[in-house]
Amino acid sequence: MDTSNKTSAAAATSMVITDKDFNRLVSFVQSKYGIDLHQKRQLVTSRLSSTVKGMGYNSFTEYVDYLLKKGSGDDINQLLSRLTTNYTYFMREVESFDYFTSTILPDIVRRHQRDKCLSIWSAACSSGEEPYNVSMYIMDHLGGQASAWDTRMLASDISVDALNKAKKGIYELPDTIPPQWRKNYFKPVGGKMFEVAPKIKQNVIFKQFNLMDPIHFKRKFDVIFCRNVMIYFDQPTKSALARRMFDATVPGGYLIISKAENLPPDTPYTRVATSIFQKR
Structure with missing residues (x-):
């Protein structure tokens, strides 16, 4: 399957995240949940942009500020669900x-x-x-x-x-x-x-x-x-x-x-x- 158009479309709709906000988000996720996102900047922006927009924020700065200060359990669950891949199946390995x-x-x-x-x-x-x-x-x-x-x-x-x-x-x-x-x-x-x-x-x-x-x-x-x-x-x-x-x-x-x-x-x-x- 050719996914190049889908990838380009996702990239086109992704929001920009600053170095500061990316590092704040990465540090938060790693310290709390162990997940290392240092090499996953494109994944972070592509998977979270719709979440940020859907919550009514105009920038990753607003989203990360909220997450670090007031983020609820539902917000954290949504974040982790977007950033990780829950892919498994019967008889795996x-x-x-x-x-x-x-x-x-x-x-x-x-x-x-x-x-x-x-x-x-x-x-x-x-x-x-x-x-x-x-x-x-x-x-x-x-x-x-x-x-x-x-x-x-x-x-x-x-x-x-x-x-x-x-x-x-x-x-x-x-x-x-x-x-x-x-x-x-x-x-x-x-x-x-x-x-x-x-x-x-x-x-x-x-x-x-x-x-x-x-x-x-x-x-x-x-x-x-x-x-x-x-x-x-x-x-x-x-x-x-x-x-x-x-x-x-x-x-x-x-x-x-x-x-x-x-x-x-x-x-x-x-x-x-x-x-x-x-x-x-």
């Missing part, structure tokens, strides 16, 4: 799921035979496909024993819009979804859309969470999925997040990131497979 089902799941299930309680966190769940996907793998693995286990997993994201979509659990399914999963874990709701079955929905607890905040949940995690989020962070932010996640992982627990990412050299985790790390 299936090689990681293969390792999860062949190695990680048998390991943590064996370790929890007594308490029958798994602790898993999808730390940047976007519109929900990942935690639902993980839940389906868990249900398949446990089979008839699933009802005897507490497998409820935490799924968090900074974006309220993404979480609202995730809670609805309605998607157009890719061809990579196994036919048996379509039958067992989804129900058709019209057209090409399917809704996640109640038994899978009930296995996921959604929560808004900023990954820059301290990680203080009730339990430490057997597995943390944090895929396609560190691409937005600079090295110091990645290092600090990896340390916080390490501290929130049980000994022997796992961290799964995306193939497009890597942990900093100072990470306390040990790499055990492509994009998969363990706390040893």
Whole structure:
């Protein structure tokens, strides 16, 4: 598809942002949410110009002044939704799921035979496909024993819009979804859309969470999925997040990131497979 005309049109309607306002906005977003926008000036102006105009401001100066002094939760949510890409899908990077089902799941299930309680966190769940996907793998693995286990997993994201979509659990399914999963874990709701079955929905607890905040949940995690989020962070932010996640992982627990990412050299985790790390 030729997007040159669209790009030119977007550029033509974009507002101009001064160096001062760009640096103020970049510093605010990075300090509060970890997202590094220093090399994203064109993205900032193209994606936020309509927002600035829609709020009635004549310049980025007025918008940034408002955001830094009086910006509400809705304003921040709109900002983050515009600047980040909540793009995900079922069966994404299936090689990681293969390792999860062949190695990680048998390991943590064996370790929890007594308490029958798994602790898993999808730390940047976007519109929900990942935690639902993980839940389906868990249900398949446990089979008839699933009802005897507490497998409820935490799924968090900074974006309220993404979480609202995730809670609805309605998607157009890719061809990579196994036919048996379509039958067992989804129900058709019209057209090409399917809704996640109640038994899978009930296995996921959604929560808004900023990954820059301290990680203080009730339990430490057997597995943390944090895929396609560190691409937005600079090295110091990645290092600090990896340390916080390490501290929130049980000994022997796992961290799964995306193939497009890597942990900093100072990470306390040990790499055990492509994009998969363990706390040893």
